[in-house]
Amino acid sequence: MSKKIHEFNDIIRKLRKELFGKGPERIHTVFVDNMVISTLYGNLTPTEQFIAGTPEGREMVHTARTRMIQQVYDKEPPEGMEELIGAKFVHLFSDFKLEDDIAVSVFLFDQPIETKEGKVDGTR
Numbered sequence: 366m367s368k369k370i371h372e373f374n375d376i377i378r379k380l381r382k383e384l385f386g387k388g389p390e391r392i393h394t395v396f397v398d399n400m401v402i403s404t405l406y407g408n409l410t411p412t413e414q415f416i417a418g419t420p421e422g423r424e425m426v427h428t429a430r431t432r433m434i435q436q437v438y439d440k441e442p443p444e445g446m447e448e449l450i451g452a453k454f455v456h457l458f459s460d461f462k463l464e465d466d467i468a469v470s471v472f473l474f475d476q477p478i479e480t481k482e483g484k485v486d487g488t489r
Contacts, residue, residue, distance in 0.1 A: 369480060370394045372449055377403060377470070380443045384433065386410055389468070396480060399452065401472040409466050417463050430461045430468070452476045 374392040382388035390407030409417070409426070416422040435457055442454035452474035459470040 367480060369449060370396070373401060373446070374403070376443050376446050376449070377405070380437070381405075381408070381434070384437065385413075385430070396478045399474045399477050401450070401474070401478065403470045403472070405468040405470065407466055408461070408468050409463070414466075423463050427461050427463055431459055434459055434470075446472075447474075450474055451479050 374394055377392060377394075378388035385408070387408070387410045389405035392403055392405050394401060394403040396402075408430075413426050413430075417426045438454070438457040447454050453476075455473040455475050457470060457472055459468065461468045
C-alpha cells in the first residue's frame with residue numbers, strides 16, 4: 366500500500382471514530398482518475414448492531430450513517446485531505462450495507478490524483 370493511501374485511510378478512520386465512536390476495522394482504498402474509492406469494513410458500534418436488529422432500526426442506522434457523513438463532508442473535508450491528495454475536494458458519495466457491515470465511499474476531487482508514478486488515469 367502506498368504511503369498516500371495509508372495516510373488517506375488514517376484521515377477517514379480518525380474522522381469516523383470521532384463522529385461515531387468507532388472507526389472502521391479495515392479500509393481498502395484505490396485512486397482512479399479524480400476519485401478515491403474506499404471500502405470500509407467493520408464500522409458498526411455494538412449499539413448500532415443492536416438497533417439494526419429490526420427493519421426499522423436498520424433503516425434508522427443506514428440513514429444516520431450515510432446522511433451524517435455526507436453532511437460533514439458537505440461543510441468541509443477533513444483537515445489535511447486536500448493537501449494530501451493535491452486537489453480540491455468536490456463531493457462524497459457513500460452507501461452502507463448493514464447486513465455485512467460494509468460501507469463504500471467515493472470521494473470526488475477537481476482533478477486527477479497524483480501518485481509517485483504520476484497522475485492516475487483509471488486505465489489500469
